[in-house]
Structure formats: structure tokens, C-alpha cells
Amino acid sequence: MSEEQEIVEKVEKAKKPGTFNILNVLQDRGMPTEEVEVYLDEAIAYHASRIDENIKNLEKQIDKVPDLNDDVKGLAEERDELIAEKDKLIEEIGGSRFVFHLTGISEGQREDLYETCLKEYPMEYETERNPLTGQSEKKELASSERDRYFTNLIWQAYITKIVDPNGNEQNGITYDDAVELRRSLPLTASAKINAAIEKLRTATAVFLMSVNEDFLAKS
Numbered sequence: 001m002s003e004e005q006e007i008v009e010k011v012e013k014a015k016k017p018g019t020f021n022i023l024n025v026l027q028d029r030g031m032p033t034e035e036v037e038v039y040l041d042e043a044i045a046y047h048a049s050r051i052d053e054n055i056k057n058l059e060k061q062i063d064k065v066p067d068l069n070d071d072v073k074g075l076a077e078e079r080d081e082l083i084a085e086k087d088k089l090i091e092e093i094g095g096s097r098f099v100f101h102l103t104g105i106s107e108g109q110r111e112d113l114y115e116t117c118l119k120e121y122p123m124e125y126e127t128e129r130n131p132l133t134g135q136s137e138k139k140e141l142a143s144s145e146r147d148r149y150f151t152n153l154i155w156q157a158y159i160t161k162i163v164d165p166n167g168n169e170q171n172g173i174t175y176d177d178a179v180e181l182r183r184s185l186p187l188t189a190s191a192k193i194n195a196a197i198e199k200l201r202t203a204t205a206v207f208l209m210s211v212n213e214d215f216l217a218k219s
Contacts, residue, residue, distance in 0.1 A: 031104040032203040034196045038189040041096035045188070048089040055082050094165060100193060101161035104200040113153045121146035152178040158197050 039045045058079040065072045125138040155178040162170045173181070182190060 031106075032200050033104070034102045034200050036100040036102065036189075036192050036196045038098045038100060038185065038192065039093050039096050040098065040186065040189075041093050042186045042188075044089055044093045044096075045186075048086055048093065051082050051086045051089070055079055055086065058082070097165050099163040100159055100196075101163070102158045102193070102196050102200060103160045104204040105157050106204070109157065110154070110201075113157060114150060116153065117146050117150045120149055148182075152182065154197060155182065155193070158200065159193075 058075050062072055062075050062079070121143050124141045124143070126141055127136050128139050129135070130137050152175055156173055156175050159173050159178070161172065164170075185193075
């Protein structure tokens with residue numbers, strides 16, 4: 001085969017559709033992300049939240065009075081003082097600010113985590129008799145241990161990075177980290193992380209559904 005023929009064959013081969021591995025595509029696809037700010041100084045955070053409530057109440061009172069009379073001026077001055085105090089607290093609380101970076105996971109990964117839970121804490125049932133039919137029915141028994149185990153695994157899977165107030169980073173967390181975080185973080189912080197996880201789960205599902213619908217519409 002001449003050199004010219006070899007070049008022609010290579011060109012024709014290059015024109016043909018290439019190959020790919022769908023599993024690699026699935027593993028490399030982008031997932032929704034979320035950042036959660038967590039403040040560990042609960043005392044200052046609580047104080048700041050109470051001040052914020054007072055500021056909002058004062059603003060409501062000010063809005064009710066159309067004329068700029070002495071009473072309104074007094075309320076406005078009080079509000080401004082509270083805003084200054086709140087700003088000072090926010091500056092102080094910055095020293096306890098941690099940012100949790102979360103990344104969504106697929107439903108398949110979530111199911112795998114639950115399967116892991118079932119291996120550690122197998123499902124248990126109790127038998128009940130249906131009063132209407134008289135037939136025996138199996139009812140799943142709740143397990144707080146399994147629920148905690150599953151939530152710890154979920155936190156471990158979703159939390160991909162934590163950044164401290166100085167910009168230092170921890171990449172990912174271990175299962176033991178998840179256990180200690182859920183045990184020690186302020187309740188508001190844990191609630192924010194749980195809410196972000198559910199938000200990411202919904203965002204992932206909606207995104208994949210829209211992509212699939214668009215793909216099918218063009219197929």
C-alpha cells in the first residue's frame with residue numbers, strides 16, 4: 001500500500017463516527033452544586049437574629065406613619081443604631097463562618113447507600129391483621145439506627161469540601177466526620193445542610209428530566 005493510500009484510509013477513518021463509553025460519560029457529567037454558610041458561634045448568631053427581628057418591627061412601625069414626625073424620627077434613629085449593632089455582630093461572627101460545598105449525586109448512588117443501610121440494619125416487619133379483610137399484612141418497622149446511618153452516609157456523599165474562615169480547605173469528609181458533624185453542629189446549621197441536600201436532589205432530578213425530554217424531542 002502506497003503512502004498516499006494510507007493517508008486516504010486514515011482520512012476516511014477519521015471521518016467515521018468515533019466510539020465512547022457511556023459509563024465514563026455518566027461518571028464525568030456535571031452535577032448541581034450548592035454552598036451552605038454555617039456559623040458556629042451560636043450566641044452571636046442568636047443575638048444578631050433577635051436584633052434583625054427588632055429592626056423589621058421598627059421598619060413596619062415607620063411604614064405605618066406617612067408623616068415624618070418626631071415619633072418616626074425617634075424610631076428611625078433606634079433602627080439605625082440596631083443596624084449598626086447588627087453589622088458589628090456580623091463582622092464578629094465572620095470568625096466562625098464555615099462554607100460547606102455540596103454536590104448532587106444520582107438516584108442510583110442514593111439507592112446504593114440505602115442498600116448499604118439495609119445490609120447493616122436489615123428491614124424488620126410485624127404482622128397485623130386487617131380488620132376489614134381479616135387477612136394478615138406485613139408492616140415495616142421503623143429503625144432510628146438505620147435512619148441515622150443512612151443520613152450519615154448521605155452527608156458523606158454530598159459534602160465535597162469545607163472551607164474555614166481563613167480559606168483553608170478540607171476536601172470531602174469521612175463517615176466518622178459526618179457522625180461528629182451531625183452530633184456537634186448547631187441545629188440551624190444541620191437544618192440548612194439537610195435542606196440543601198434535598199434541594200440538590202430535586203435539582204438533579206429536574207435537570208436530568210429536562211435533558212432527557214429535550215433529547216427525545218430531537219431524536
